[in-house]
Amino acid sequence: MVLCPVLGKLLQKRVVLASASPRRREILSNAGLRFEVVPSRFKEKLDKASFPTPYAYAVETARQKALEVANRMHQKDLRTPDVVIGADTIVTVSGLILEKPVDKQDAYRMLSRLNGKEHSVCTGVAIVHCSSKEGQLDTEVSEFYEETTVKFSDLSEELLWEYIHSGEPMDKAGGYGIQALGGMLVEYIQGDFLNVVGFPLNHFCKKLVELYYPPRREDLRRARQDSIPPVDSFENLSDVEAGHSEPAHGEAGRGWDGPGAGGDQQAGSAPKADGYRTAEPPPFPADLLELIDGFKASKALFTACKLKLFDVLKDEVPQKAVDIASKVDASVCGTERLLDVCATLGLLEKSDRGYRNTESSNLYLVSDGEHSLHDFIMYNDQHTWNLFTHLESAVREGTNQGHGALGRKAQDLFQDGPLQSKEDQLRCVGATHGLAKLTARPAATAFDLSRFSSACDLGGCTGALARELAREYPRLQVTVFDLPDVIEHVSRFQRDGPETARVRFLAGDFFRDSLPRAELYVLSGVLHGWPDDRVHALLRRVSDGAGPGAGLLLVEAVPDAEDREARPGLARCLDALLRPRGRERSLAQYRRLLEQHGFGDVQVAPAGHGLAALLGTRVAP
Numbered sequence: 001m002v003l004c005p006v007l008g009k010l011l012q013k014r015v016v017l018a019s020a021s022p023r024r025r026e027i028l029s030n031a032g033l034r035f036e037v038v039p040s041r042f043k044e045k046l047d048k049a050s051f052p053t054p055y056a057y058a059v060e061t062a063r064q065k066a067l068e069v070a071n072r073m074h075q076k077d078l079r080t081p082d083v084v085i086g087a088d089t090i091v092t093v094s095g096l097i098l099e100k101p102v103d104k105q106d107a108y109r110m111l112s113r114l115n116g117k118e119h120s121v122c123t124g125v126a127i128v129h130c131s132s133k134e135g136q137l138d139t140e141v142s143e144f145y146e147e148t149t150v151k152f153s154d155l156s157e158e159l160l161w162e163y164i165h166s167g168e169p170m171d172k173a174g175g176y177g178i179q180a181l182g183g184m185l186v187e188y189i190q191g192d193f194l195n196v197v198g199f200p201l202n203h204f205c206k207k208l209v210e211l212y213y214p215p216r217r218e219d220l221r222r223a224r225q226d227s228i229p230p231v232d233s234f235e236n237l238s239d240v241e242a243g244h245s246e247p248a249h250g251e252a253g254r255g256w257d258g259p260g261a262g263g264d265q266q267a268g269s270a271p272k273a274d275g276y277r278t279a280e281p282p283p284f285p286a287d288l289l290e291l292i293d294g295f296k297a298s299k300a301l302f303t304a305c306k307l308k309l310f311d312v313l314k315d316e317v318p319q320k321a322v323d324i325a326s327k328v329d330a331s332v333c334g335t336e337r338l339l340d341v342c343a344t345l346g347l348l349e350k351s352d353r354g355y356r357n358t359e360s361s362n363l364y365l366v367s368d369g370e371h372s373l374h375d376f377i378m379y380n381d382q383h384t385w386n387l388f389t390h391l392e393s394a395v396r397e398g399t400n401q402g403h404g405a406l407g408r409k410a411q412d413l414f415q416d417g418p419l420q421s422k423e424d425q426l427r428c429v430g431a432t433h434g435l436a437k438l439t440a441r442p443a444a445t446a447f448d449l450s451r452f453s454s455a456c457d458l459g460g461c462t463g464a465l466a467r468e469l470a471r472e473y474p475r476l477q478v479t480v481f482d483l484p485d486v487i488e489h490v491s492r493f494q495r496d497g498p499e500t501a502r503v504r505f506l507a508g509d510f511f512r513d514s515l516p517r518a519e520l521y522v523l524s525g526v527l528h529g530w531p532d533d534r535v536h537a538l539l540r541r542v543s544d545g546a547g548p549g550a551g552l553l554l555v556e557a558v559p560d561a562e563d564r565e566a567r568p569g570l571a572r573c574l575d576a577l578l579r580p581r582g583r584e585r586s587l588a589q590y591r592r593l594l595e596q597h598g599f600g601d602v603q604v605a606p607a608g609h610g611l612a613a614l615l616g617t618r619v620a621p
């Protein structure tokens, strides 16, 4: 029985596996393929340095292995095979290609390099379709590669030698066999297991589908227009429904021993259940597909930031993938793919000379830049990403009570208590700083605050807003009041400027410690993070400390109808559902809060990016 129908396409053909590897033979025969084995005599001695990437080397070696067998069989047998399959597996670590060890010392060197680290296993595969014309061999090669990441545990010398003495490493790329004793060395893998063992069966089947069931021309045309990759599933295919029996060769649709493949399917004219006739296909859902792919784009950005790709590329000089890969300690083929994705997303510029940052990436994505959003991105990767995996239960239960839909886990993510580690704290402070830099200026200039000579920014973090206030109002002295855990990290984010001298930092808890005296209190992005009882407690304290005529400036995201149509508003709307302790409030609710606590004459102004500013004046009690 053949689970993958496309393998049935090969049943009528003379298929040859050009490999001596017992693993490849086993994988393919377990899948139900019938084939002969003719090991290749091609010497694996291509000059590795002449290939732009390790996978290009593996693919070319696979191609040469298969072609050598095809040529030899054609000359000797006079009965040319229909299909010859060649493969080559290599291991790459820190830009170095490892093949099979030549002796035990070599195996030791390889395994020591892999010890405790991640590496890539890449298998190149070539599928050679052969035909004979007037005694001449004609070949058409299709090739691909698959990459899997493997992580080794920290292994002792003793264990490494014990493994080497078992004899297992000697005929295996990288000096180990994941399918046997070597499995014990491996902490985790990402990707196709069989690819590590020596043959990427899943990708092979997909490739056969591509060859034997090519997409209809109209789909190809549309896909090209919309730059959406074709769907690559090999399920639900049968000879009858596909109507093709031979592989297609690119646009030309050339076949080997039958009519050319790749032609259009017969377009029926009967209306289908969805109301469209097959001859008049519905509009291509490009926007929808872009939306479906949205999370991949975010994750690509997160990964590039995590690897600090943008730091490596902050100089103007373009760099090649291979150099970047070694600087970020990642596989060349993986890095190259990620770089290409970043270029497609407009985060990098790609030219013949290599890759380099765009202006905007230099500004926002380099980790130590003044306007860096690196910490904010990392925060999203580590916390928000996880949080959003709970969206379905939050929506089902419709609660943001913390112990409701999300349980303790989500509470931990938004840290009700003290932040867990210094590193976490620093990241949170950096994330807040990056965001505050974006919103500080419009918030500081939403109203004329020149009548105040002192201000206190409660929960003002690194002082991004405080500095903008001090810059805008030359006689204003600003105190930033925040938790000791936050103030501790503030110096990391300070830049020199004439306003610096008028900004001071004070550590304290605004729910417990006495608040500094000031003519203007500022609460920017604070209240939405607290439930009503805490908000009232805080506003009562501010109100008690404020003399008549003192101001209270609130800056908050306000979910009014207009805002919800904008994307940031949408995201915040979902955030609010997921946050365990905070609360979304309308403009009217914030206004009422101010008035309830003795701040009258409330003015409202937009503060940019979906934020609103409210300024109330303390009336005499």
Ligand SMILES: Cc1cn([C@@H]2O[C@H](COP(=O)(O)OP(=O)(O)OP(=O)(O)O)[C@@H](O)[C@H]2O)c(=O)[nH]c1=O
Residues within 6 Å of the ligand: 018, 019, 020, 021, 022, 023, 024, 039, 040, 044, 065, 087, 088, 089, 090, 091, 100, 121, 171, 172, 173, 174, 176, 177, 178, 179, 182, 196, 197, 198, 199
């Ligand atoms: C990482 C790993 C590799 N291998 C074997 O390593 C050989 C690679 O060498 P190759 O040059 O690609 O193939 P070959 O064995 O020389 O055969 P050939 O195709 O004739 O060149 C293949 O055997 C693979 O299974 C395993 O069995 N398990 C593993 O975890």
